[in-house]
Amino acid sequence: MLKDLCRRMFGRSLWVYHANSGGCNGCDIEVLNVLTPYYDVERFGIKLVGSPRHADVMLCQGAAMRSTARALRRAYEAIPEPKLVFAIGSCACGGGIWHDSYSVIGPVEKIVPVNYYIPGCPPRPEAIIYGVAVAVGLVDKKTAPVQFKQAEFPIPRYHPSDLKSDGEVVVYEKLDRV
Amino acid sequence: MSLLSKVKEALVCLRAGRVTLPYPAAPRPVAGNFRGRPIFDAAKCIGCGGCAANCPAREILIHDVCQEIRVLRYVGRRCTYCGRCADVCPEKAITMSTDFETATDAIGDIGQTIELFMSTCQRCGRCFKEPSPLERLKQKGYRFDDLAHDRWVFGSRAYLDTERAVDDIRIEMD
Ligand code: SF4
Ligand code: SF4
Ligand code: SF4
Numbered sequence: 001m002l003k004d005l006c007r008r009m010f011g012r013s014l015w016v017y018h019a020n021s022g023g024c025n026g027c028d029i030e031v032l033n034v035l036t037p038y039y040d041v042e043r044f045g046i047k048l049v050g051s052p053r054h055a056d057v058m059l060c061q062g063a064a065m066r067s068t069a070r071a072l073r074r075a076y077e078a079i080p081e082p083k084l085v086f087a088i089g090s091c092a093c094g095g096g097i098w099h100d101s102y103s104v105i106g107p108v109e110k111i112v113p114v115n116y117y118i119p120g121c122p123p124r125p126e127a128i129i130y131g132v133a134v135a136v137g138l139v140d141k142k143t144a145p146v147q148f149k150q151a152e153f154p155i156p157r158y159h160p161s162d163l164k165s166d167g168e169v170v171v172y173e174k175l176d177r178v
Numbered sequence: 179m180s181l182l183s184k185v186k187e188a189l190v191c192l193r194a195g196r197v198t199l200p201y202p203a204a205p206r207p208v209a210g211n212f213r214g215r216p217i218f219d220a221a222k223c224i225g226c227g228g229c230a231a232n233c234p235a236r237e238i239l240i241h242d243v244c245q246e247i248r249v250l251r252y253v254g255r256r257c258t259y260c261g262r263c264a265d266v267c268p269e270k271a272i273t274m275s276t277d278f279e280t281a282t283d284a285i286g287d288i289g290q291t292i293e294l295f296m297s298t299c300q301r302c303g304r305c306f307k308e309p310s311p312l313e314r315l316k317q318k319g320y321r322f323d324d325l326a327h328d329r330w331v332f333g334s335r336a337y338l339d340t341e342r343a344v345d346d347i348r349i350e351m352d
Contacts, residue, residue, distance in 0.1 A: 040198040090235070093285060094255030097235045100330075107255070109285075118281045119215075119288060121258035126206050131281030133202045143282050146290040148220035150247065 013045035014136070017055035017079065021072045021108060023062025026122040027089035031059055033125045041129060044136065052078040060112070063091040063098060064105040076112040084135065087114045088128060090121040213259045214277040218252055218290050222271035225250065225294035227317025229263035229272060236330040238263060239323035248296050253328045254280075254288030291325075 020028055034041050035048055049055050052075045064072060076085065087108050090096045095106045108114060118131035133139045199206060208214070225248045230238040235258055239251040264272040280288055323331050 038197055038199060039201070043198070090256045090258055094235075094237075094253065094328075096256050097258055099256055100236070116281060116283050117255070117285050117288075119255060119257065120278065120280070121260075124208075124212075124278050126201050127278045127281060130202055130279045134281050134283070139202055141282050141287070142277075142279050143287040145286055145288075146218075148290075148292045150293045150295050 013047065014057055014132070015047050015049045015055050016057045016059050017049055017052045017075070018059045018061075019052075019072060019075050020061045021063070021068040021092075021111075022065035022104070023089060023091050027061035027091070030122045030125050030128060031061065031088065034128050039125050039129060041132065044132065044138075046132065052076075053080065055079050056082070057084045057086060058112070059086050059088055060092045060108040060114070061088050062108075063095045064108045064111045066103050066105060069105055069111045072108065072111050084115045085112050086116045086118060086131060086135070088118045088131075089123060090119055093117045093119045096121065208276045208278065212276050212278075213261050213274045215254065215257065215259060215275060215280055215288065216252065216261070216264055216272045217275045217277075218250070218292055219271045219273070220292045220294075222269045223250065223267075223292060223294060224269055224271075225296050226268065227321070228266045228268065230321070231317045232262050232266045234258065234260060234262060239325060239328070239330055240317060240321040241323050241325050242320040246296050248294045249325060250292045250294060251323075251325055251328075252290040254290070255285050255328070289328075 018028070018031055033039060035046075052058065056079070058076060058079060060072070062068075076083075085108075087093045091098070092108045092114075095104055098104045099106060105111070116131055116135050118128055120127050123131075130139065134141050227240055227248075227250075230240045230250070235256045237253050237255075237257045239253060241249045241251070243249060259274070261274045264270075264274050282288060321331070323329065
């Protein structure tokens, strides 16, 4: 549903507001890189605006800090509906390497609802474009959770009750796999 | 003067031609030394916990279900792609891939979970004695990280040790 909405509402032009709530500036540089002629996201109608009131999308960089969380929330509330939030970088997605610092609240999703995550520290400009392309439905996402389960124990489990004395030697009777 | 500089500027622009890359319509290969997200190989991993003990983002969680089963979880959301886990892994079970197209709308998509069988010695019932390089980096004791909430439980060594490690600081997690 969200995807359909995105395609309809944001397909032609996506005005982005760039909010850094406490990143190291690495992700900001990459976001600005995306706006240069080399990557030229104005191809997709993406334009950087200076005020959240003009924006459709908020690009969040940096973890939510104690000192900036309120400002981030207010910026989010100032964006007119419908709105999207992108968390760009490991700090915004999960708190980054500072997730347990005293001044860090955590990922920005604790303060504002996040629609798309672009992990990386910082993500390549291509990775950011890819995230935008996923959001507007140009490409499909490639990631899926990986889970490996131990199907059976590779060695049988011994138990003293299964050991039987046979004269001199001790015989182990049960050898089925657990 | 200013007109001349404008003409010069126009010439520079014209000479440069079109520089915009066609990405995402065409693939864009990465540089040789690019590090993407780490990929865990369950077949090679012995569950020593060295990666979890050395990850600066505390990104790799360990939950010891019982003595024989250890669940290793790479959360993915706060990974800095530093490659320290791959560097420290004694079995080379972690490869730093060049995969950067990890954007997703559900954060759980980037996680990797491995359930490991931790062998114990058949004779004495204790774990194998590790060779020295492993001894240095391995996770001592058990860890009971909160897998349901992707939370690293700080100081879980203290759960078993009577004395806390010297540089342990108690931090209230979220
Ligand atoms: S994700 Fe990395 S590059 Fe981006 S703000 Fe955080 S520390 Fe800086
Ligand atoms: S690459 Fe670095 S941050 Fe990511 S899991 Fe490995 S050690 Fe942790
Ligand atoms: S360091 Fe390597 S072998 Fe040890 S737990 Fe991590 S992935 Fe497995």
